[in-house]
Amino acid sequence: MAVVSFPARAGIRHLLSAADAGALGLERLMVRSEWLRRDRRIRRVAEPLAGLHVALLFEKPSLRTKMSFEVGIAALGGRVTYLGPSEVGIGKRESAADVGRNLSRWVDAIVVRTFAHAGLEELADASTVPVINALTDREHPCQALADLLTLRQHLGSSRGRRLAFVGDGNNVVHSLLLAGALAGLEVRVATPWRYAPDPQIVGRARQIAAGTGGAVAIGTDPAEAVTGADAVYTDVWTSMGAEAEAAERMAAFGPYQVNAELLAHAPDALVMHCLPAHRGQEITDEVLDGPRSVVLDQAENRLYAQQAVLLELLAAG
DSSP, X not given: OOBXXXXXXXXXXXXXXXXXXXXXXXXXXXHHHHHHHHHHHHSOOOOTTTTOEXXXXXXXXXXXXXXXXXXXXXXXXXXXXXXXXXXXXXXTTBOHHHHHHHHHTTOSEEEEEOSOHHHHHHHHHXXXXXXXXXXXXXXXXXXXXXXXXXXXXXXXXXXXXXXXXXXXXXXXXXXXXXXXXXXXXXXXXXXXXXXOOXXXXXXXXXXXXXXXTOEEEEESOHHHHHTTOSEEEEOOSSOTTOGGGHHHHHHHHGGGOBOHHHHTTSTTOEEEEOSOOOBTTTBOHHHHTSTTBXXXXXXXXXXXXXXXXXXXXXXXX
């Protein structure tokens, strides 16, 4: 697998949104991810990223994202430099555009985990190397790709399946809506209206779903969303940056806990969570650690999905 200068496929620059997976070729990403998962079990992966260097620019703490990128890049033969929250200060110490221009002179790709999505877009616009969204307040596309891979792993195919999300209409939901629509999923979201997902993203997901056979439904009734679901997904009620709203959110989301009573409406459904989990809040221990839980598969699949994205952006073949 020869290494070439970016981008390997014409017209592809960055992965900023789950919708960008359509340009990369979602099915191609899934097949490549599955190969990477099988290969890791059999032998050492070839080193298609040998000689390439990736910067991890993180303004938010991380376990799964940091480890899966560092381990994944090293397994492909690449090298990593990690820049933590105190080292750069996007938009504070210097502008996002200046950060992108400078890093582009030294590295072959930039992975960004930050707060404002607009800052990520500014950095990407100024960058001459691929930029990957490892989480912003608006989206979490790498997580959504790993989630689709997990559904394929356990259900054989995501097309025509029903995924119910119960809880906050946050960045994870936004990417699930877009990636799920691309994959032909029916995505149902149950959340208090005040915390519903961004209407623009919902509209975009519905446009995508119209061409793939998928569907999008947004409501407030957890039981209605979960009934008949193949998978039930939740996330924390208070994301990083919203801590001041924690008490208010706890009161609003109380009826949205994923527990045994709610799962009685979908007794065979997979249980999904992007982690970290606030046990006893959005999900009970019984469910998170139960036999239908695939949360550790989701975490592991971050490695393979992100490796696939890096190969699409940086390597031919």
